[in-house]
Every structure is written in structure tokens, then in C-alpha cells.
Amino acid sequence: MLLPKSRAFTPNHSKGPSRRPIIIRLHCAPAAAVFSLLIPVSVARAQQPAPAVLDAMTTELHRAFTSLGKSPGSPSQAASSAAAEAPASGAATPAAIFAQGAATSPAQSSSDKPLPPYFLSYTVRDTSFVSIRALYGALAESSAGRNRVADVQVRVGDPKLDNTHGTHRGSAVNSQQLPLGDDREALSRSLWNATNTGYGAALDNYLRVQTEAEVRAKEEDTSPDFSGQESQTHIGAVAPQVVIDRAAWEQRVRELSRIFRDYPDVYQNMVFLTVQNETDYFTSSEGSQIVTPHLQARIVAVAVTRADDGMDLFREQTFEAPTADGLPTEAVLESAMRELGKSLEALRKAPVTEPFDGPAILSGRAAAVFFHEVLGHRLEGQRQRGDEEGQTFTKDVGKPILPDFLSVADDPTVSNFGSTWLSGSYQYDDEGQKAERVDLIQDGVLKTFLMSRLPIASFGASNGHGRAEEGHVPTGRQGNLIVTSTKSVPDSDLRKQLIDEAKKQGKPYGLFFEDISSGFAVTQRSSPQAFQVIPLVVWRVYVDGRPDELVRGVSIVGTPLAAMKSIIATGDKSEVFNGECGAESGTIPVSAVAPAMLLSGIETQRQPQGIARPPILPIPGADSQAPAAKEAQ
């Protein structure tokens, strides 16, 4: 469904532990969320002294870990490595703390002391942001702020079976707002509070996991719940506070929105600038200590119209860069707004397409979205285990799943594709693992999956793709999905091939998908293994040489394997889709890069559409311009 209003106008930043819905739908959109994440600063390589926040986190983490029961020298490797690295500064000895704890908490005599955690980590996201929004050519919001949120992860049991097993995955994380300064006492008190709550939830869930494990049949995939990994240390730069010329940017955003006054059929528009500098701190009982900065500036423009038959139509454009200075020039932005306006005015007059089954070209951008939705989500490690997952590709490792001229990698370690910045880049994932380039598919053959620290039958270790929004437990997610081809032809040849293919199939035309919006992929067993993406701009390319014709109301349907196996050739230029992707572990920034693709068979259906009439009166300011809106009456 097209839901431009709720999606674009209501920033989606969910908090709190995720609850597993019956059907998990994966929404990915270029314009979805306001708060997102970002890219490593290139200068952040050098190791720096540990910031006070990280020091306070580490000290408190080790105090918690030892107080909760693992005494130094315990057989657990994690515990001993943690104890060995515990900074000497600050608190009393663990033994003294433990003794004190027992003394002040009568409820916890050593006899009924609950199970100790075997793993503890603190992730702190310190975010400075500016956000400016304009509607109808005037400012609607301008705000700036800073906040710091801690995600405390507690694991009880052992890596084979812990409190995160199965549907209890969300129980590992508890979030709490942290004070902004370096006040050690305030920081450690807050972390203590969050750890206590998180530990209580972990104990409760572990008990249930154990009970469920006893009563259920043997699971298909008996992998452990947590992989063993090397600890990581990387003290990168702390991101600076966002400093931009607010007044100048307010004026720029306002002016961009005002351009839509020249397009009176655009009933709604929004231009939104967010600049966010974030520093991520990570420390764990395994001894990891990581500080990485993430910067992102983004402009999102959304424009909405409605056809006379009630079909809602929208288009969006986004521009990303690490900082506001890196965003495109005003001239570039202005022409992009005009492009949106013109495109919507054309779209609302375009004919509604008929259902179609035939050849089509996906533009590079459309192909990037298509691969992200159709393939990328199915290659996330956790989708290969779990009784409810469809496991499309679980048993296909080593087998061809794409034509042999296509390869797919996910590489968060690159920050640019050509001159375009990639928003899915990062240095360390949200489980403190170093980002890795993962060759998922080579020459059409499936090699591996996107792995977090949740093992699956075929792969037991993380490959640096455990990602999450704050308040969520990381799962295997995409970063920068890059599709490459060895069978590429110039775009003009690809178009010729489309016409040839249509002729061959006896079709009067093929389709060209110029722009595709978000979609959702259903990967669960309870639903058909289908996907749906929403094409925004689709052209009929006629075999008889008539000019291309813009159509509306198309949606692509079908099953993923069939669609991808029908790729015949690709273009020779790749395009980038930067966006936000939402799934169980929250909304995270991603990129996808792909060349244009020719598919021999793609199936489309009529898009569900609204039935409300267009506005009765013309938009204010348009009265004198004899606008097209009057035709609506």
C-alpha cells in the first residue's frame, strides 16, 4: 500500500524490546525514518584514548558481571578474559563488591543466588541531531538536540541454550536513557539500573526457554544461541556535535518545498533535512571495547498527488552524505524537486495498466531495491533457522540460485560507490564484530549468509552483519548489497533486447521500471513465499516503435526464485539505492547497488488504490493559474 503520509510524516523510531509479530514484514524505504545511522569517518582510524563514557561503561560492566556471580578464575573463558581486563581504577575488588552485595541484599543469600549471566554487553549511542522540515513552502519544524541511550544485553544460561532462544530473542536487550555528561556516578547508576532490570528479564526468559525446550520436539536446527567470537578493541574518534547554519538551512529547505507551488496538482509535499552525528560505544564481558563515529546528513523530499479515479500517487527523492556540506548543490536539489513535480503531474494523467506477464527492464535503482527485498532478506542468517521461517535458500549453499553471470556481495567496509556515498557502511556491527565484505553469491552460486552471532546449522560464526536499531537485539542484516554482472551491455542494447524479447513472446510491449519504492518481503512459512515491491514510475516500451508510454497502478508480484532466474542480461552502469530498512531488529540504514536488468518474465497486478476523490477546491495560490486541479471538479 502507498502510505506516504504515515510513513513520511510520522518518523518511525520504535523503542523497546521487539516483540515477534505473527508475520514479520520487512519494510524498506528510502525515506522512512528520521533517525538513522551512518558512516565511519574516514579519519577515525587512529586509536585514541578511551573516552570517559567508555571507561565508566567498562568499569560498571565488570562490576555488574562479577557482582552477579562469576568470580574471577571461573572456568568460563568469557568471564576470565573479562576479569583479566577489568580496569583497576574505580571500584573495590569484585570479591569485596560481591560480599557487600550479599550483605545489603538479604534476599540474595548465597544459597538462593540466581544463575549468573555468562555474557553482558553495553552499547551506548550518543546522538546529536538537527532536523528541519518544510511543508507547502513554509517551515513546519526546526529542532536540534542530543541524547544518549544505553542498550544492555544480558545472556543467562550458556551459549548452547540461553534466554534469547527462539521467540525469546528480544529478552536480551533492555534500554535506558543515560546522562549526557561524564559524571561517572550518574552514568554507572543508570547502567546499574538498566542491568538489574535486564538481568531480571533474562532470568525469567531463561526459565521459560528451559521449560519449552523440555516439552517440545527436537528442533530442526540445533545450533547454539550465541557464537564464540574474538573480542575486539577499536577506539575511534568521538563524533563532533552537529554544527550547521540553522537559519540558512531552514531557508534552503523552505525554498525547496516552495518549488512545488509551481505544480498545483502536487497536493502535499514535504522536504526534510536531518543531520545526525552519532558515536557508538560498545563494551562487553568478553573484553571488547569499541568506539566508532557515524555521521549522516540526509534530505528527503516527498510529493503526493491523487488521480481522478482516487489512486494515490507519490514520489520521493533522497540525498545522503556524511555531513550537510556534502549534500548536493541547490541547483541539483531544485531540479530534483521539479522532476518530482513534473513526474507526478504526468503520472496522475497516465492510464492505469493492465495485469501483465512478460519481459521487463528494471532500472539500476529499481534492480537494487528488487535485490534488497527479494534476495537480500532471504540471505539473512536467522531466516535459515526457526520453525516459522520459510528457509528459501537454507539448503542451497553451493548451488546456483542466480544466472551464472551475476554475483552478489554485501560490503559494509566500502563507503562510496563511484562518487555516491553508501549509507549502509559501518566499521563494527552492533555486536561489536568487525564489518566484513561477504561474498554471498559468486557466479550465481550461493556461498554463505549474512551472519550475526546467532549461529545456524551451516555457519557457526558471525561475519560482521549483526545489526540493530537501539532497543533491539541484533540479527543478520544487510549493509551495502552490491550486485555485479559479467554479462553487461550498454543501456541502449538492453532496450533493444527488451523489444526483441517482447516480440519473441508475442507481446505488444515490454515494461521499463524506472523507479521502485519500498516493498515488503514475507519470508515466513505461514504466508506464500512472495514479495511485493511498489513501482512508482513504469513505462510501456512498445515493439512497434510508438513512443514509450507512462502507466500507473502497477505492482510486481511473484515468487523470488522464478523472477531472479529470468534475468537475461544487465546494463553496464550501476545505480545506488540508499535507504532505511526495517525488520525484527529495527530500522537501520542500508544501501543496494545494481545495474539495470532485463528479465524475460515479470508478473504484475493492479495495485490496490484509494477511492477518495481529489481535492474539490484547488490548492491555495493556484487559483489564478488555471490549474489542472480544476479539472478534478
Add this chain to the structure above:
Amino acid sequence: MNPLRSLAAALFIAAVAVPNLRAVELTRADAEKDPVLKAMLAELDRSMSQLQLQGFAKPFFIQYRLEQVDDFETTAEYGSSEGSDHARQRVARITVRVGDYKTDSSGARGDGALEIAVLDDDPIALRSVLWAGTDQAYKNALSAYAQKQAELKQVQTPPQSDDFSQEKPIISLADPIAIHVDESSWADRVARASGLYRTDATVSTNQRDIQYSSASFRARSTTTWLVTSEGTIVRKSAVEYQETFAAGSQASDGMRLDRSYGSSGISPAELDSEPDFNKHAVTELASLAELRKAPLVEEEYHGPLLFSADAAADTLRSLLGGAITATRPALGTEARTNGAFASSYHARVLPDFMNVVDDPSLKTFNGKALLGAYDVDDEGVPEQAVKLVDEGRLDNYLIGRQPVRDFPESSGHGRAGITGPARPTIGVLKITADNGLSTDELNKKLLDMAKDRGLKNVYVVETLGGEREPRLLYRVSPDGKRELVRGAVLDDVDDRALRSSIDSAGKDLWVANSFGDPPTTVLAPALLFSDATVRRANAKNDKLPFYPPPD
């Protein structure tokens, strides 16, 4: 006090207190000097004259309400700032009615559409926002009207009143009030308050028992522009300031213990000074230590119960606040209104020595500004003082522009939360008793009751947490000795108790300002109930912390 600050405070009060509508006769031309009103009126005129879907009725009434909220909040925990947020936003609520005053498209919930509006006084953008909402609201109204016509055909008993009241249009233009705060000094100030548990020598020895200690400061101004197709034009503005403190602990049996304190007003100067505020916060922290040591309340007690004026204000707010408002009853019934007092018109609801009035014109009480005061409500109707309960008898309801049987006109109590629809709501609810007693007299009376009935102890509720959960409850022996107890819940303090169990009431009124949405005030005396129940709550006691807090 800083003379400039007190002057500033006086000016703020003046801005609220002087209702321009009662001064010179204002005209639409005066209103149109305001670019926001000018844009609203232009779009209103266009919509009234041109908005019509072929074959359907035109709107007979359109109202635009545009609210600008300027909201600053800063929070701190454990002695350190968590950050500040300063948000400015405008939201438009657009109401369109089709039909006529007798039967229109209005439903049970708010009518119309809500749109995020722009902060710039840009006429085209402001009108575009209203245009989008009007179009949607009109289409919704047409279908709601058709649906209502169908529903009316299904009931035998016709509606007991019109759908919408006719009111005299007014033009009232008060100046917008801005919030004036030093943001960083307030951030520091609440940080200091939230750290008292470890910095104040009188309580810091117990700091390891404190599980949370937070403080916040909030300042909010709301400016409302309202125009209707009947000719009403209103600009009004209100401002609220509030500082709060909250801390919590657990008793050794796991019972959660919470204390909080707040200071509010219509200017920063009206709030407690920092030393005063912190003194209160320290008192709350000290009371947590006392509560940790306090014994559990007995399992069940029936007998006299004295509510302090503070606690009585909370109880009366919850028992009377909703019951004395009149809302449209279900279609097809002969009911007058809904709620606890639906059938109590002219019946006794309080003892005959008690009276209740809602008087939004009451701007101050004993020198304290009342947050619930206002001049014009959120439907553009001037406020009226409404005598609700006279000698214990319910003589009136609070009502907005949605009439009920016997109440065809608004009493200027159609109030709205930010972005919400207007509904009848209290402004300044004042509850008084004839021949009220002093606190000492009330306490003596309580002890006399204990002796007369041969009770080994009686109870005094000092402050309430939830509606029925006392935060400070004292067990009082017949000799007057007070002991703090914990873990209680109150029972049998209900409508019936209001009517027949209030033995006597205090003469001094407590000012309970609620930094609300909309803001309200309750002025209430202490109440001595002759018969009420105090029980052990037996709530779930959470585990104590698994390990001690850091040093």
C-alpha cells in the same frame, strides 16, 4: 526578589488576566492585522462559499483552530542532565459540519481533520494546510451525515436535544505569550535537584537505597487562533511552568516506594526558589527512608478516615471532575448525559453543607496563580462561572457546544487538549464547605470518633499516589500519636461516600494545579469521612536489586 523578574511576572499575569473582549469592540479588520488570522479567514471564506460536492449539501459550519505550542523540557537523573528538548509546532484542527444545528454530521468523537501546520506566517502555506484538512473533513462529514440519517431511522425515541448549540459570535484578541527561560541554567538546576540523594548531607547516608532520582523542568506556551463561519474570531494564549522531582526505593520486602514533588505556575518567578524546591525534594528523600522502615498497614480497617486537603483535591478531581460534565447520550435513549451523575440532576450528590462551582475567571487564589483559569474556551465561547452543586444538590452540568436535555447552550466549558476535540472539562473547580473546620479541629474530631467507637486507631491520608493508593498514610492512635504505615489501598471512597459519608470538611482550600492538557485547577478542603476502608494492597513485590548500586 529580582524586581525585573517580578515585573515580568506581573506582565504575564496581566496578559492572561485582561480579557480584551470586554474592552473595546473589536472588528474583523482588527483581527486581520494578524497574518495567521488573515490567512485563516481567507480560507474559511473560500471554503464556505465554494466548497461543495455536486449533489451534496454545503457545510453549514466550519471552524479552524490553530494551535502553536512552544514546549521546553529538560530532564536529569542521578545528578546529571539527560538533555533538553525545545519543540515548536503548529497543529490545525479543522471542523466541518453539514446538516443544521438540530441534526448535523457530528459524531461521538471529535469531528474533522488534523493537520500539521507551518510555523511561518506564510499565507499560502497556512491556507494550504487548512485547505487539505477542510477537504478531508468535508468529505468525512458528508458520509457521517448520511450514516447518522440512517441511524436516526432505526430508533423510536428522537434525540433529546439539538446536535449543536447556537452561540453569539465574539471577537477576542489576546496577545500571544512567549516562554522565557534560561535553558542551560534550568538544565543545571534540575541536575542538581536530581543529585540531592547523594549531595545533601542529611539524606546521602541512605543514597544506596535510592533506585531512581529524577527531576525535570518544563515550560509550555500554547497560543490558539480560532475562527468560525459564525463570525467568531479568537486569539488566546496561556503559559505553564513546572518543576518536578521524583525518587523511588524499595522496602526490604520488595515493596516499591515512590515520592514526588512538583511546583507549577504561570511564570518562572512563581515557582519555588531553588532552595525551597530542593528543601521539598530532600523532604521527599527523607520520607523514603522513613517509609522503608514503616510497618505494613493492617489487613483491613473500617472507620473514619481524614483526607488532607491535598489528598481530598485528588479524590474530588477524580470523583467529580468527569461526573459533572454533560455529554451526548447514546442515540435512541432518553438519557440526559453519561457518567456517574447521569441521572442526578437536582438530586443530592454531596452533604448539604457543601457547594461546588467551576469558575474559570478565578485567576488567583491566596496569591497563587491558577493554571485552569481562562477567558474563552476552545469553541470560542466566553467562560461562565457555573454553580454546579448548591447545598449538596446537583443543579448544573459543565457543557460545551454539544447540548443535552435542559442545557441547550454552552457554558463556555468546551475545552480541548492540544490537537484534541473540545469536550466539556473543568477549569477551576472550587469545592467549599459551610462552617469549615481548621486542621486541628478536624484532627480532634477524628480522635473523638475513634474514642466514641472504641477504635484502637484511625487513619489520615496525607498524599495520594494513584487514585486509591496513599503515598503517605498515618495510623493515629486515640492519644494522637501518628505512625507512618505503607502498603495500603483505600476503598469505599466513591459517589455514595461523597453523598452520605462526609462528616465534615476543612475551611482552608488546597490549590491543586494540574499542568495538564488542558490545564485545570481544583480547590478543595480537607475531608473527614465517617466511614471508609483501608486495606492492605497486597501488590506484587518485585525482587530487590540483584546487586548493589555503585559507590
